[in-house]
Amino acid sequence: MSEEKFDAIIVGAGLAGSTCAYLLAQAGLECLVIDRGNFPGAKNMTGGRLYGHSLEKIIPNFAEEAPIERCIVHEKISFIDEERCTTMEHTTPVATDLESRSYTVLRSKFDQWLAEKAENEGAGYIPGIRVDDLIVRDGKVCGIIAGDEEMEADMVILADGVNSILGEKLGMVSQVTPHHCAVGVKEVIQLSKQQINDRFGCSDNEGAAWLFAGMPSAGQMGGGFIYTNEDSISLGVVFGLHNAGTTDKSVPQMLEDFKNHSAVKPLVEGGKSVEYSGHVVPEGGYAMLPKMVADGVIITGDAAGLCLNVGYTVRGMDLAIASGAAAAKAAIKAKEDGDFSEATLSTYTTELTNSFVMKDMKLYKALPEFLDNPRMFNEYPTMVTAMMNDLFTVNGPSMPLRKTFLPHLKKVGFMNLIKDGVKGVRSI
């Protein structure tokens, strides 16, 4: 059996898992990635946007060869109520600095590419196998169990996603609670490349990222999103699960209504729905991070709750990649030292602490609480769209602007505006 023993077994062929495998194989470690899907990427989904910086450090100029969809050059943020939509748009040329770029991606393709990169370095992949449990001896993780098969390794890296059942079994990850996560649903809608260019004002290979606050999540914490892919649009809704049961509208209905909103409908008109997907997003932030290292095991990516919702940006994939890289570093050191104990593997947490991952998680630790304010998704979108409506409506003698705007501000309440303003500034 010892001949069959791997240096590391990685559970999950997502971005964290395959990044880790790539680096381990490159360093000459024998590693095996096991995934329950029929191919790496088969079970993976994203809203749509990858900030390139962390992968750029590992595979420089990756976008040249990777199946990315479009490079983001249009940023849009909207306040949207049932009828109206007020949008702020920011356009910038493609950044010359590669690390500043971000890309829309579709994970089924993208993750297959990254897995192939890792395979070419010598990592082994076994798709189509669900890991059911871990082999634990004297408190140390020594391998995996799948059905009635066992496989041994010096260490196991859990990259098994947001519902990390294996992390829970070890008692390291506590089950995600409704208060600390959201559900995302997405439709991929196929259009021609030219239609997307025309509708979003893009050139080939360039695209838009668009977030919406207000009606998409039925006035509750969450929002809508649109990302332009090469020849499709990713359109979706994210909804905070602690509000499940507070609205009559179902999550799929939210997506449908968002899709049919007058500001959105023309953008997807004539498009063909080619896939419908769902995913839980860990949004608990810094306060919810689990124990990430123990004897013989490291937890990465979504499984470790590494996700940042800052309102105007939502990130998970760049954190997953960086955590996969940090795990690889720790595993390589452990292999050199011949010691896979928690003490040695905690290089992982040190790496994370010194990297943008923990720095950002800490920086935004007050945000989940700040964003969980119904005014953000109800009163403010209505206030802004109503003000804009008044501003642009001419139907007789005009009123001074302050007189037009005051009633809208009053509706929300001046104290609330000041309070949320101060809190908002403090939390970012």
Added chain:
Amino acid sequence: MKNVVNVDVKLGVNKFFVDENNAHIELVENPDSVEFAKLIAACPAGLYKKDDDGSIQFDYAGCLECGTCRVLCGKTILQKWEYPVGTFGVEYRFG
């Protein structure tokens, strides 16, 4: 409501390998209706349904394996939540 969503049509374009012999999610008998209502609202695949006569229905085929029901009711009205056995379940072609 202007456009009532038909989730089955949305799911119809997906690629699924349904494990006919093994339900990866099971409900307890006579699940609490308040808990069940959360799942009717939140399940992206609309797999938790209530008929006009008030009877409840659940079908694990069409599951997107997101874990929403587990997060909401894993400790109340679900007696089993697992990922489908390897190779089974949804297969994303886009993701």
